[in-house]
Amino acid sequence: MLRNSSLIYSDEIGLLASQMGFKGMLTEGAKHVLGWKSPHYVYNCALDPNLKLLLRDVKLSDDISLRFNNSDWEGYPLFADTYMDEIAALPEEEQVIGIFMNLSALGIEQPLSSNILEFFKAWPACARQRGITFSTPSEICMKLKSVDSLDVPDTLSWMDEERDVSTWLGNPMQREAFNKLYSVADRVRIVNDPRINQDWDYLQASDNFRFMSTKPSRVGMDRGIYASPFDAFTNYMNVLGDFLNRVNSLYPAEIDNEELDGLLTTIRNQGEELEMKSKEISRLQAKVETLEKEEDRLRAEKEKKKPVRKSSRTGSAARKAATDPAAKKKKKSAPASGKAE
Numbered sequence: 001m002l003r004n005s006s007l008i009y010s011d012e013i014g015l016l017a018s019q020m021g022f023k024g025m026l027t028e029g030a031k032h033v034l035g036w037k038s039p040h041y042v043y044n045c046a047l048d049p050n051l052k053l054l055l056r057d058v059k060l061s062d063d064i065s066l067r068f069n070n071s072d073w074e075g076y077p078l079f080a081d082t083y084m085d086e087i088a089a090l091p092e093e094e095q096v097i098g099i100f101m102n103l104s105a106l107g108i109e110q111p112l113s114s115n116i117l118e119f120f121k122a123w124p125a126c127a128r129q130r131g132i133t134f135s136t137p138s139e140i141c142m143k144l145k146s147v148d149s150l151d152v153p154d155t156l157s158w159m160d161e162e163r164d165v166s167t168w169l170g171n172p173m174q175r176e177a178f179n180k181l182y183s184v185a186d187r188v189r190i191v192n193d194p195r196i197n198q199d200w201d202y203l204q205a206s207d208n209f210r211f212m213s214t215k216p217s218r219v220g221m222d223r224g225i226y227a228s229p230f231d232a233f234t235n236y237m238n239v240l241g242d243f244l245n246r247v248n249s250l251y252p253a254e255i256d257n258e259e260l261d262g263l264l265t266t267i268r269n270q271g272e273e274l275e276m277k278s279k280e281i282s283r284l285q286a287k288v289e290t291l292e293k294e295e296d297r298l299r300a301e302k303e304k305k306k307p308v309r310k311s312s313r314t315g316s317a318a319r320k321a322a323t324d325p326a327a328k329k330k331k332k333s334a335p336a337s338g339k340a341e
Contacts, residue, residue: 001021001022001023001025001026001028001136001138001141002020002025002026002102003137003245004025004026004027004235005023005206006157006158006159006167006206007026007027007028007056007100007156007157007158008027008155008156008157008165008206009025009027009028009053009152009153009155009156010153010154010155010156011045011046011047011151012047012150013155014045014046014047014048014051014053015045015048015051015190016046016151017045017051018045018048018050018051020031020049022051023050023051023138024051024052024053024054024137024138024140024141025045025051025052025053025054026052026053026054026055026056026098026100026137027054027055027056027152027156028055028056028058028156028157028158028163029057029058029098030058030156030163030223030307031058031152032152032163033156033163034055034135034150037148038090038094039055039056039058039098039150040057040090040094040095040096040098041094041095041096042054042140042141042144042145042146042147042230043055043146043147043148043149043150044148044149044150045149045188046149046150048125048150049146049149052141052146053146053150054096054098054137054219055096055098055142055150055232056098056099056140056158057097057098057099057101058223059108059160060083060086060087060097060099061098061099061100061101062100062101062157063075063078063083064101064105064110064119065101065105065109065110068105068110068111068114068116068119069114069116074221076117077265078121079119079122079215080119080120080122080126081122081126082129083119083123083126084123084126084127084129084132085130085301087127088130088131090134091287093130095144095171096140096144096333099250101156101272106120110280118208124163131204147153151306160215160217161179167210167213168206168209168210168213169209170215171212171213171214171215171229172212173212173214173230173233173235174209174212174213175231177208177209177212177233177236177237177240180237180240181203181204181240181246184244187251190249191250191251192340193250196246196247196250200242200243200340201247203240203243206217207224208232208236211223211224211229211233212229212233212236213229214229295296298315300331
């Protein structure tokens with residue numbers, strides 16, 4: 001399952017996700033996309049039926065993530081049993097109710113003092129009493145078939161009234177930053193340097209562009225550490241400039257992408273060839289060591305099997321001593337020598 005930032009989706013994105021191996025994707029159950037259709041069914045990508053789509057129920061999700069702690073809201077205070085009653089009242093054939101929100105809804109958008117956690121703790125018991133069960137998106141995609149395709153030619157998200165990507169690309173600052181970042185996309189892909197790739201991922205984070213938004217928002221805009229969209233833009237462009245300098249210092253901008261690709265391909269091929277030769281050398285060295293050990297073993301076995309020749313020198317000396325008169329004489333005089341002392 002793929003869950004893109006703010007459920008960003010389009011037919012083209014769905015096709016890419018399917019080609020990457022994803023079986024399902026979450027997106028917004030926006031009225032201008034659904035028309036008369038209900039968000040409570042499984043749909044599929046218009047360009048690839050193999051990718052199933054699960055849709056967010058806008059009202060039920062926003063009741064929690066946006067309105068839970070709003071004392072001016074007509075549904076305030078929201079209790080778990082009331083919430084489950086609303087789900088149970090839906091038509092029986094509508095089996096999939098997608099409740100999707102940011103994790104920051106629990107404790108940030110809706111502070112802990114609002115009892116948001118206690119609200120969720122009461123869910124299982126209230127749901128069980130009404131015959132409502134819970135499933136993961138993957139489980140739903142495995143169990144249920146798509147009822148129809150969903151046409152989303154323009155990029156969709158869950159942000160603001162427009163439900164589009166204007167929150168990220170709606171003003172000139174955002175577009176300038178975005179275009180400058182992706183001007184080196186091919187170069188970064190060709191280079192494939194681990195440190196460069198890591199920072200490339202960080203620079204693509206959607207919040208970097210959202211912080212630059214100048215759109216009015218009815219729920220407010222959290223800009224993180226920045227006081228204004230202009231501060232966010234200035235800081236991002238400084239970081240991006242440093243990143244581009246690092247890329248160019250490794251691989252000068254004078255070398256065009258095609259030439260760089262060719263050079264890096266040659267270097268990688270040479271590296272692979274050297275690696276193969278190194279592995280072959282290691283294999284041959286191991287073989288030589290094995291043969292040397294086998295040779296030592298055979299030599300040792302041969303030495304064990306070789307017959308041992310007994311020396312006859314001692315016996316010859318004894319026979320010579322027995323037949324030699326001088327030796328006999330010497331043997332007899334030895335005691336006399338002791339008496340003389």
